[in-house]
Amino acid sequence: MATGSDRVAVELCKGINGLDKVVLRESRGSSVEVYLYGGQVTSWKNDHGEELLFVSSKAIFKPPKAIRGGIPICFPQFGSHGGLEQHGFARNRVWSIDTDPPPFPTVSSNKAFIDLILKPTEEDMKIWPHSFEFRLRVALGPGGDLMLTSRIRNTNADGKPFSFTFAYHTYFSVSDISEVRVEGLETLDYLDNLQSKERFTEQGDAITFESEIDKIYLSTPTKIAILDHEKKRTFVLRKDGLPDAVVWNPWDRKAKAMADFGDDEYKHMLCVEAAAVEKPITLKPGEEWRGRLELSAVPSSYCSGQLDPRKVLLSS
Numbered sequence: 247m248a249t250g251s252d253r254v255a256v257e258l259c260k261g262i263n264g265l266d267k268v269v270l271r272e273s274r275g276s277s278v279e280v281y282l283y284g285g286q287v288t289s290w291k292n293d294h295g296e297e298l299l300f301v302s303s304k305a306i307f308k309p310p311k312a313i314r315g316g317i318p319i320c321f322p323q324f325g326s327h328g329g330l331e332q333h334g335f336a337r338n339r340v341w342s343i344d345t346d347p348p349p350f351p352t353v354s355s356n357k358a359f360i361d362l363i364l365k366p367t368e369e370d371m372k373i374w375p376h377s378f379e380f381r382l383r384v385a386l387g388p389g390g391d392l393m394l395t396s397r398i399r400n401t402n403a404d405g406k407p408f409s410f411t412f413a414y415h416t417y418f419s420v421s422d423i424s425e426v427r428v429e430g431l432e433t434l435d436y437l438d439n440l441q442s443k444e445r446f447t448e449q450g451d452a453i454t455f456e457s458e459i460d461k462i463y464l465s466t467p468t469k470i471a472i473l474d475h476e477k478k479r480t481f482v483l484r485k486d487g488l489p490d491a492v493v494w495n496p497w498d499r500k501a502k503a504m505a506d507f508g509d510d511e512y513k514h515m516l517c518v519e520a521a522a523v524e525k526p527i528t529l530k531p532g533e534e535w536r537g538r539l540e541l542s543a544v545p546s547s548y549c550s551g552q553l554d555p556r557k558v559l560l561s562s
């Protein structure tokens with residue numbers, strides 16, 4: 247679990263309700279918390295100690311309910327796109343620390359990181375009859391960037407392929423949803439979950455929010471930006487292996503209907519989820535899929551239409 251550098255720290259400790267969690271710290275002060283329950287990131291703080299992810303004040307940190315907030319992992323099914331429980335079962339299983347993960351091509355020596363692994367139990371195989379190894383690396387870069395890499399391998403001994411859909415269901419913390427704009431999804435096709443998953447095309451403007459939204463944008467660019475005017479903060483998502491992007495905010499009526507979500511909390515969160523939904527991923531035995539998400543939070547002095555994260559980063 248050591249990271250090979252004394253500038254970063256990795257600590258295993260107890261979280262809410264005695265659940266195991268891992269805390270990653272970087273010398274400039276940024277940090278990340280990951281619960282083994284769900285393999286779920288529940289906190290990402292910048293070097294000023296400001297929380298960048300949303301977790302509901304009513305989140306239930308107790309199996310079998312998934313934790314409401316942070317970055318739940320949706321696997322092997324996103325949403326209700328299949329016969330399994332909503333968003334699959336990975337988000338409410340207890341993951342293990344992977345002490346001997348297969349090497350990554352890139353060197354991680356300047357990052358704090360933790361490797362987790364999920365393998366199906368006999369009970370899991372009754373509901374999804376496939377053997378797999380799901381390795382998740384959560385890493386915190388020296389500048390406070392958060393990186394998640396999922397490696398999913400088909401370990402079926404019966405020669406059978408399997409297919410799955412996937413999402414990093416990221417809940418971003420925002421000052422006021424009505425002051426937020428998402429850039430990078432304009433003019434794209436999407437499936438609207440609020441209209442029986444029917445396909446539409448988005449208009450040319452950046453996306454803003456004034457009511458419930460639940461859309462799956464298809465074949466999106468690898469970079470998406472969330473601009474929070476009030477906070478003067480821009481989140482930049484970079485993704486790889488994840489063509490789609492889900493945008494979700496329950497708004498007031500659905501918020502009230504959720505037991506683990508405060509009535510007004512919809513104002514302070516936005517889910518933008520790097521995903522593979524429209525075209526399920528299929529793996530033959532022995533094959534591995536990789537899906538990567540990189541998040542940065544930068545001060546925004548950023549104008550509409552300039553979706554160039556290099557400029558965003560240089561302006562910080």
Ligand SMILES: O=P(O)(O)OC[C@H]1O[C@@H](O)[C@H](O)[C@@H](O)[C@@H]1O
Binds near residue numbers: 461
């Ligand atoms: O309440 P859950 O199962 O965590 O799901 C929350 C939302 O997650 C989003 O990703 C879905 O698109 C929504 O349809 C869903 O309501």
